[in-house]
Amino acid sequence: xxxxxxxxxxxxxxxxxxxxxxxxxxxxxxxxxxxxxxxxxxxxxxxxxxxxxxxxxxxxxxxxxxxxxxxxxxxxxxxxxxxxxxxxxxxxxxxxxxxxxxxxxxxxxxxxxxxxxxxxxxxxxxxxxxxxxxxxxxxxxxxxxxxxxxxxxxxxxxxxxxxxxxxxxxxxxxxxxxxxxxxxxxxxxxxxxxxxxx
Amino acid sequence: xxxxxxxxxxxxxxxxxxxxxxxxxxxxxxxxxxxxxxxxxxxxxxxxxxxxxxxxxxxxxxxxxxxxxxxxxxxxxxxxxxxxxxxxxxxxxxxxxxxxxxxxxxxxxxxxxxxxxxxxxxxxxxxxxxxxxxxxxxxxxxxxxxxxxxxxxxxxxxxxxxxxxxxxxxxxxxxxxxxxxxxxxxxxxxxxxxxxxxxxxxxxxxxxxxxxxxxxxxxxxxxxxxxxxxxxxxxxxxxxxxxxxxxxxxxxxxxxxxxxxxxxxxxxxxxxxxxxxxxxxxxxxxxxxxxxxxxxxxxxxxxxxxxxxxxxxxxxxxxxxxxxxxxxxxxxxxxxxxxxxxxxxxxxxxxxxxxxxxxxxxxxxxxxxxxxxxxxxxxxxxxxxxxxxxxxxxxxxxx
Numbered sequence: 107x108x109x110x111x112x113x114x115x116x117x118x119x120x121x122x123x124x125x126x127x128x129x130x131x132x133x134x135x136x137x138x139x140x141x142x143x144x145x146x147x148x149x150x151x152x153x154x155x156x157x158x159x160x161x162x163x164x165x166x167x168x169x170x171x172x173x174x175x176x177x178x179x180x181x182x183x184x185x186x187x188x189x190x191x192x193x194x195x196x197x198x199x200x201x202x203x204x205x206x207x208x209x210x211x212x213x214x215x216x217x218x219x220x221x222x223x224x225x226x227x228x229x230x231x232x233x234x235x236x237x238x239x240x241x242x243x244x245x246x247x248x249x250x251x252x253x254x255x256x257x258x259x260x261x262x263x264x265x266x267x268x269x270x271x272x273x274x275x276x277x278x279x280x281x282x283x284x285x286x287x288x289x290x291x292x293x294x295x296x297x298x299x300x301x302x303x304x
Numbered sequence: 305x306x307x308x309x310x311x312x313x314x315x316x317x318x319x320x321x322x323x324x325x326x327x328x329x330x331x332x333x334x335x336x337x338x339x340x341x342x343x344x345x346x347x348x349x350x351x352x353x354x355x356x357x358x359x360x361x362x363x364x365x366x367x368x369x370x371x372x373x374x375x376x377x378x379x380x381x382x383x384x385x386x387x388x389x390x391x392x393x394x395x396x397x398x399x400x401x402x403x404x405x406x407x408x409x410x411x412x413x414x415x416x417x418x419x420x421x422x423x424x425x426x427x428x429x430x431x432x433x434x435x436x437x438x439x440x441x442x443x444x445x446x447x448x449x450x451x452x453x454x455x456x457x458x459x460x461x462x463x464x465x466x467x468x469x470x471x472x473x474x475x476x477x478x479x480x481x482x483x484x485x486x487x488x489x490x491x492x493x494x495x496x497x498x499x500x501x502x503x504x505x506x507x508x509x510x511x512x513x514x515x516x517x518x519x520x521x522x523x524x525x526x527x528x529x530x531x532x533x534x535x536x537x538x539x540x541x542x543x544x545x546x547x548x549x550x551x552x553x554x555x556x557x558x559x560x561x562x563x564x565x566x567x568x569x570x571x572x573x574x575x576x577x578x579x580x581x582x583x584x585x586x587x588x589x590x591x592x593x594x595x596x597x598x599x600x601x602x603x604x605x606x607x608x609x610x611x612x613x614x615x616x617x618x619x620x621x622x623x624x625x626x627x628x629x630x631x632x633x634x635x636x637x638x639x640x641x642x643x644x645x646x647x648x649x650x651x652x653x654x655x656x657x658x659x660x661x662x663x664x665x666x667x668x669x670x671x672x673x674x675x676x677x678x679x680x681x682x683x684x685x686x687x688x689x690x691x692x693x694x695x696x697x698x699x700x701x702x703x
Contacts, residue, residue: 213527
């Protein structure tokens with residue numbers, strides 16, 4: 107099988123950085139690699155003509171809770187060989203940092219931002235690492251972590267108060283504010299006690 | 305005659321920052337595009353998403369495997385059945401469960417029907433964005449027929465929730481296939497009519513040709529999938545390249561474009577609808593009789609008679625209802641060719657009654673990330689066309 111060729115080839119080139127592998131759900135090949143070698147391995151998988159995994163389908167993460175390591179998952183597809191491959195890197199929950207793969211695939215840009223936003227994994231070298239789905243001023247942490255309660259960390263009243271007390275700066279990045287300058291009309295301020303704009 | 309630019313004094317201009325959206329019909333949802341403009345030329349587009357964030361993935365971790373199905377159709381309400389099917393297919397793959405032949409073909413019918421459903425909305429709203437109102441009315445007239453088909457099959461027009469692990473919520477009602485055949489006849493004519501209104505329309509050509517061009521290589525690098533990738537000349541279609549549900553036995557073509565501009569994306573989707581009609585005709589012809597739900601004690605309830613007569617069936621029934629189904633430990637990534645691109649469902653189980661992680665590989669999310677690259681240097685009105693041509697749905701981008 108072609109997938110097993112990939113595992114053998116990976117073991118030959120990267121020996122001890124390939125930790126172990128498993129076959130899941132019948133025919134899906136999952137390779138656990140050392141997080142410190144992620145860019146080297148992924149870039150080799152893309153460039154090597156016998157592999158050519160040229161489409162980065164997905165980047166995501168899995169948190170199992172109970173202090174277990176968090177997995178960063180790369181789902182790859184080779185257009186040439188019509189093969190799929192899943193690469194996993196396990197990160198200790200106290201130190202969630204890993205190198206970015208944005209220099210290899212541009213599609214990693216938003217996908218890594220989402221993982222950063224929802225899991226708090228810091229991608230070293232990412233050109234624009236900021237929240238993507240949650241607001242810029244979101245202070246409750248990273249929602250998809252298992253220690254995050256389903257309803258959020260703040261009370262409903264506190265969430266409402268914070269939402270209403272936002273300033274226009276909170277809706278723009280530094281870069282946007284630099285281009286746009288000060289607004290001609292400032293946004294209305296809400297009096298949270300009375301619940302109306304002044 | 306002197307050319308205008310030569311007599312115009314060189315006035316210094318400042319770049320302007322404007323917001324398009326989040327509440328603007330041309331953004332096709334609650335998408336906010338913050339644009340840096342030089343006059344009417346787009347210098348930079350900074351998309352801001354998350355206004356519709358509903359944390360479906362987090363909610364899924366608190367629900368049993370079958371309870372997740374209603375969350376899936378709320379993501380892409382333009383093609384709900386594709387999402388219903390994709391999710392249960394991933395769970396079935398992880399369980400090693402093979403559904404019945406009738407169920408497979410019913411699901412193929414559902415998925416192809418909703419591909420047309422989604423493309424018709426795209427076609428109508430995109431035409432409106434460039435000022436053509438008639439195709440919108442024609443397309444929505446046809447969509448109304450699919451709404452009725454949804455309703456008579458599932459009881460709901462949009463939030464279908466039609467699939468269950470191991471089968472469907474119900475079998476097709478009597479006369480449903482005949483209604484589908486009627487729809488296929490009318491939609492073919494409507495497509496020809498819309499074709500004659502748009503494909504050679506000078507305004508439409510002017511607004512779409514060479515607008516938002518992306519090469520095949522760049523499209524792969526940016527992770528585009530579906531019609532957006534195929535319009536750039538890359539023939540990647542999961543129905544051909546990684547077939548599921550016997551798609552390799554259906555006779556259909558995968559249309560590809562050449563230039564990767566908005567016009568090619570339009571042509572590719574138009575042809576895809578025709579190919580889907582072709583697949584639907586074949587699927588109707590081969591739809592077998594037989595059970596729709598799999599007979600597997602892990603997922604299917606014992607019959608009422610058995611429950612009343614023996615204790616084991618009663619206990620089994622009780623456990624399936626109160627605890628839900630359990631899925632063996634492991635993880636599984638299963639992707640189908642959705643209407644927007646590669647729709648992947650990644651499920652992780654620890655052997656329990658709820659998933660540890662349920663992840664949707666969102667095709668629109670990845671497709672939208674390319675908009676900054678496509679729109680740079682174009683006019684604001686072209687930005688609207690480029691955004692429309694990517695065929696996004698914000699429910700699935702924000703999830």
